[in-house]
Amino acid sequence: MPEKSDAIGLDRLQPGEAGLVQAVEAEPALATRLADLGFCPGTPVRVARRAPLGDPVLYELRGYQIALRRSEARRIRVRAGRR
Amino acid sequence: MSEATAPGALSEATAPGALSEATAPGALAAGAPDRLAEASPELVEARSPADLRLGLIGSPNCGKTTLFNALTGLRARVGNYPGVTVERREGVARLGGRRVELVDLPGTYGLRPVSPDEEVVERLLAGKLEGVGAPDALLVIADACALERSLLLVAEVMALGKPTCLVLTMVDELAARGGRLDVARLEAALGIPVLAVVGHRGLGLDALRARLASPETWERPVVPPPQPAAERAGWVDSVVSAVVQRRPGRHRLTDAVDRVVLHPVWGSLLFAVVMVTFFQAIFAWATPAMDAINGLVAAGGDRVGEALPPGLFRDFLVDGVIAGVGAVVIFLPQIMLLFALLSTLENLGYMARAAFVVDRLMGRIGLEGRSFVALLSSYACAIPGIMATRGIPSPKNRLVTILVAPLMTCSARLPVYTLLIAAFVPAATVGPLGVQGLVLLGLYLLGSLSALAVAAVLKRQVVGPERLPFYMELPPYRVPTLRLVLWQVLDRAWAFLRRAGTIILLVSMVLWVLLTFPRSEPPAEASPSEAASYALEHSVAGRIGHGIEPAIAPLGFDWKIGVGLVASLAAREVIVATLAQIYAATGDQTSLRDAIRADVDPATGQHVFDPATVASLLVFFVFALQCVSTLAIMRRETNSWRWPAFAFSYLLALAWGASFVTHRIVSLVATRGAA
Numbered sequence: 001m002p003e004k005s006d007a008i009g010l011d012r013l014q015p016g017e018a019g020l021v022q023a024v025e026a027e028p029a030l031a032t033r034l035a036d037l038g039f040c041p042g043t044p045v046r047v048a049r050r051a052p053l054g055d056p057v058l059y060e061l062r063g064y065q066i067a068l069r070r071s072e073a074r075r076i077r078v079r080a081g082r083r
Numbered sequence: 084m085s086e087a088t089a090p091g092a093l094s095e096a097t098a099p100g101a102l103s104e105a106t107a108p109g110a111l112a113a114g115a116p117d118r119l120a121e122a123s124p125e126l127v128e129a130r131s132p133a134d135l136r137l138g139l140i141g142s143p144n145c146g147k148t149t150l151f152n153a154l155t156g157l158r159a160r161v162g163n164y165p166g167v168t169v170e171r172r173e174g175v176a177r178l179g180g181r182r183v184e185l186v187d188l189p190g191t192y193g194l195r196p197v198s199p200d201e202e203v204v205e206r207l208l209a210g211k212l213e214g215v216g217a218p219d220a221l222l223v224i225a226d227a228c229a230l231e232r233s234l235l236l237v238a239e240v241m242a243l244g245k246p247t248c249l250v251l252t253m254v255d256e257l258a259a260r261g262g263r264l265d266v267a268r269l270e271a272a273l274g275i276p277v278l279a280v281v282g283h284r285g286l287g288l289d290a291l292r293a294r295l296a297s298p299e300t301w302e303r304p305v306v307p308p309p310q311p312a313a314e315r316a317g318w319v320d321s322v323v324s325a326v327v328q329r330r331p332g333r334h335r336l337t338d339a340v341d342r343v344v345l346h347p348v349w350g351s352l353l354f355a356v357v358m359v360t361f362f363q364a365i366f367a368w369a370t371p372a373m374d375a376i377n378g379l380v381a382a383g384g385d386r387v388g389e390a391l392p393p394g395l396f397r398d399f400l401v402d403g404v405i406a407g408v409g410a411v412v413i414f415l416p417q418i419m420l421l422f423a424l425l426s427t428l429e430n431l432g433y434m435a436r437a438a439f440v441v442d443r444l445m446g447r448i449g450l451e452g453r454s455f456v457a458l459l460s461s462y463a464c465a466i467p468g469i470m471a472t473r474g475i476p477s478p479k480n481r482l483v484t485i486l487v488a489p490l491m492t493c494s495a496r497l498p499v500y501t502l503l504i505a506a507f508v509p510a511a512t513v514g515p516l517g518v519q520g521l522v523l524l525g526l527y528l529l530g531s532l533s534a535l536a537v538a539a540v541l542k543r544q545v546v547g548p549e550r551l552p553f554y555m556e557l558p559p560y561r562v563p564t565l566r567l568v569l570w571q572v573l574d575r576a577w578a579f580l581r582r583a584g585t586i587i588l589l590v591s592m593v594l595w596v597l598l599t600f601p602r603s604e605p606p607a608e609a610s611p612s613e614a615a616s617y618a619l620e621h622s623v624a625g626r627i628g629h630g631i632e633p634a635i636a637p638l639g640f641d642w643k644i645g646v647g648l649v650a651s652l653a654a655r656e657v658i659v660a661t662l663a664q665i666y667a668a669t670g671d672q673t674s675l676r677d678a679i680r681a682d683v684d685p686a687t688g689q690h691v692f693d694p695a696t697v698a699s700l701l702v703f704f705v706f707a708l709q710c711v712s713t714l715a716i717m718r719r720e721t722n723s724w725r726w727p728a729f730a731f732s733y734l735l736a737l738a739w740g741a742s743f744v745t746h747r748i749v750s751l752v753a754t755r756g757a758a
Contacts, residue, residue: 029197030552031312036193036239037554038232040316052347053443058557062231063331065557067439069446072552 007077010045011057011070018046019078026075038062039076136184137295138208138218140240142233143190143476144558146252147224149282151187152570154178154292159187161578163722164203165213170473179296186218194239198551200478208243220246220298227251227279228260228331228559234319238308241275246298250291251279256559262331269326274304283564334559337432341557344436354440357433358459365421365463372416380409398599399592407591410654411584414466414712418579419572421460421467425474426571430563434474435555442553448535449542451477451553454484458534461491465713466583469720470575477553479546483538485717486730489708490534492527498656499704500526506676507697522701530705533737579716586715594653597624598661615664624649638703638742639696639750641684651709658709694753699746706738 007022021043024031038061039045048058048065056067141147151159155174162171172187188204196202203212210217223240225233230251241247249269257264270277276294280287294301308318343349384401391397428434438452445451453475461468468488475481500523508519542548603621605614619625628646635645643665651658659675666678682691708714708731717727 027550029550032195033193033197033552033554035312035316036195036235038235038316040312042313042320043316049341049345051439051443052345052351053440055443055446056439056553056555058345058439062229064226064229064232067435067442067555067557069442069553072554 007079009074010059010068010076010078011073013045013047013078013080015047015049015057017080018044019080020044022077022079024076026072030072030075034072034076037066038064045076045078134182134184135220135296135298136186136216136218137298138186138188138221139224140188140194140221140236141190141224142192142226142236142556144556145190145224145226145233146282147187147190148571149564149567150224150250150252150280151185152567153282153285153288154295155185159574161574163719164207164215165722167200167203167478167722169200169203171215176292176295178292181296183295184216192236192554194236194243198478208245218245220248220301222248222250222295224250224252227254227257227264228262228334230264230327231319231323234322235315237273238315238318239310241273241304242307242310244307246301246303247275248294248298248301249273249275249277251277252282254279254287255281255284256334256561257331260331260334261329262327263329264327266326269322270302272322272325274302276301283567337559340560341436344433345439350436350440354437357428357437358455361424361428361456362459362462364424365417365460365467369416369420369463373413376409376413376416380405380412395599395602399595402599403592403595404588406595407588410591410712411580411587414464414579415576417464418467418470419576421463421471422572422575423568425456425460425471426568427563429474430561430567432558432560435557438555439557442555446553448539449548450480450484450538451475452555454480457484458488458491461488461493464493464495465489465491465710466579466716469713469716470579472720477549477551479542479549479551482546482721482726483541485720486541486726486733487534487538489710489713489730489734490530490537490706492530492705493655493710495655495710496526496704498659499651500701502659502676503697503701506680507692507694526701526705529702533706537733537737582719583712583715586718587712590711590715591653594624594650597627598622598650612664616666619646619661619664637746638699638739639693639746640700640703641691643682643691644696644700648703648707648709652711654712655704655709693750695746695749698749699742702745703738703742706734706741708734 008019010019010021013019021039021041023041024034024039026034043061046060048060050057051067056069057073058065058067059073139147139151151172151174154176156176159172159174163169164171169189174185174187176183176185186207188207189200191201191204194205194208196205206212207215208217208221221240221243223233223237225237237247237249251266266277266279278287278291278294280291282288309315344353384405387405388397388401391400425434428437434453434456437456440452441455442452445454454472457468457471457475459468460471465488468491469485472481472484472488475484504519504522508522511518513521598619600623601621603618605617609617620628624646625642627649628642628644631645631648632640632642635648640648643662646665647658647661650661662679663675666675666682679692680690683689684691714727714731717730718724721727
């Protein structure tokens with residue numbers, strides 16, 4: 001089990017990088033919806049690309065692509081690493 | 084195609100090897116009694132009169148709409164759920180000789196509500212929504228290519244304890260991407276029936292229909308899936324590892340196209356090109372059709388006018404009813420064009436990309452990328468623009484977009500702008516630019532910038548920040564079928580006619596009454612145009628014009644402009660025709676231009692349309708919501724009169740304030756200049 005301390009916000013991953021979700025630290029509504037979207041502990045996530053203006057960012061997980069704003073992606077804690 | 088051959092055709096024609104053959108027996112077994120039913124429908128109807136309600140649940144982009152359309156044909160009823168802006172869509176299908184009501188629930192990624200709008204779905208499913216029956220059984224629609232994500236929703240639906248059936252869509256795409264999953268194993272792992280379809284080609288639908296007719300026979304899970312997020316994800320992962328024999332590869336076309344479409348330079352450029360084309364299309368391409376409708380309505384009016392003896396009834400029919408119908412139908416070309424483009428781009432997958440590209444800009448004022456298209460459409464007309472807000476999932480962002488859409492300079496303002504600009508702005512040039520054009524550009528900018536500013540204020544002060552997170556799926560590019568696009572266009576057009584058209588028609592007729600009654604006898608020596616002018620001045624509308632004169636005098640408006648403002652409630656450009664009638668001008672713009680230029684206030688000897696009044700009137704039209712059609716569509720889209728009343732009031736206050744300030748400033752500058 002990895003230490004909590006090496007978890008970073010999902011927004012800090014660069015395009016092409018991947019990470020493993022460790023935890024979602026958000027208020028209940030946001031946490032609920034992020035879980036529905038598949039952001040659960042143990043789920044691998046890859047950064048597909050950024051929007052031309054830098055935000056939002058497109059993520060790949062569970063076989064699909066979803067865009068999140070950085071302010072919300074930050075609440076998803078991931079451990080960086082290759083898939 | 085009979086049910087017996089459908090499963091075979093599915094796996095042969097479209098999904099070679101993607102699905103294990105084990106689907107066939109299940110479908111066959113269910114299909115067999117159905118053949119009997121089709122042979123003698125009357126018999127079956129007598130045998131099973133009981134109605135069945137089926138709820139369709141699925142995430143956005145999962146093919147739910149296509150499936151719903153395929154099952155119900157073109158017989159969907161569209162409305163709103165009580166008290167919220169969520170669209171309610173129901174249809175009836177004959178399944179296995181049984182009359183089945185299908186409830187198309189709003190696309191969602193989860194059932195636990197995070198907004199009041201989502202609570203409606205929760206209450207509906209629990210049967211706690213007044214006047215709306217709870218579904219007896221549920222159909223979860225899932226994209227076979229994104230099974231890992233879709234099963235999260237399936238788990239939630241199964242926990243509701245109703246008979247549940249899973250429909251896998253896009254199985255052709257799964258096969259094309261080299262994916263393979265075992266449907267029989269999935270059925271066993273979930274404990275519910277699983278059927279695969281290719282919705283847009285109708286493959287697998289016969290087997291599905293047969294199965295849907297009898298939810299009583301659906302297998303039920305022994306133990307429902309766990310609900311806490313982490314356990315649910317673990318459950319999904321274990322199911323996926325058991326049934327997915329080969330994961331679908333990446334959608335290569337999507338990857339390739341997105342490298343251009345989402346490229347910082349090319350993507351932004353493409354976005355600009357698409358949006359300009361889009362705007363051009365609803366602005367210009369609809370014009371021939373709108374002219375044709377105007378011509379037809381005028382010709383129809385003339386015909387009726389010739390056929391009937393002169394009198395009140397003829398006037399009512401021609402100027403009230405036929406003109407009112409024309410006022411409704413005139414919106415159809417723009418609405419249909421807009422939705423043809425919108426539906427094509429949406430189903431293609433571009434709309435989500437466009438919103439992705441522009442989201443950051445819109446986020447600055449508290450809105451989101453998907454508001455952009457609605458606001459852009461409003462440059463042509465706020466009606467289709469407001470209808471286009473349905474693509475915005477956040478209720479608060481959608482409301483703010485609806486409330487500021489009337490500020491975008493719509494095409495109905497152009498006749499007013501051109502009349503006033505042509506009459507009073509000198510045709511001089513500043514460098515290479517014409518002053519008249521610059522004034523027009525300034526009016527467009529004033530409207531657009533005000534819309535953005537007002538949106539920021541409304542978001543902060545009135546509706547409050549959105550607690551819903553922003554999330555937007557970027558689905559793989561998929562070429563939409565003509566059928567789906569046509570269906571969506573007709574659906575929108577019909578919704579407009581039925582839901583807003585009736586109000587617009589009614590108000591047009593009421594306005595005719597106001598402009599016509601009470602009837603007064605014009606002086607004997609008056610010419611026909613003078614008689615019309617006299618009648619208008621003494622009508623209710625004329626009296627209202629006089630009545631509101633004290634309120635609009637500070638803006639530099641006299642009673643004649645007041646009558647024009649009242650009449651322009653029907654549509655902004657009506658003020659031109661009304662002023663023509665008041666000034667007893669013969670109808671063409673040149674003579675009206677001369678008439679308003681020459682008009683002198685008998686009390687002061689000053690020109691009525693001095694520079695200050697013209698500027699003030701232009702500014703008034705930038706802001707005021709002089710359009711009952713917009714109010715009607717707002718009422719329909721927000722499901723209450725509260726928001727149209729709010730929009731009308733705040734825009735009227737804004738218009739009055741801005742016009743007052745403009746009038747003061749221009750008067751000051753003019754007197755200084757004179758002195």
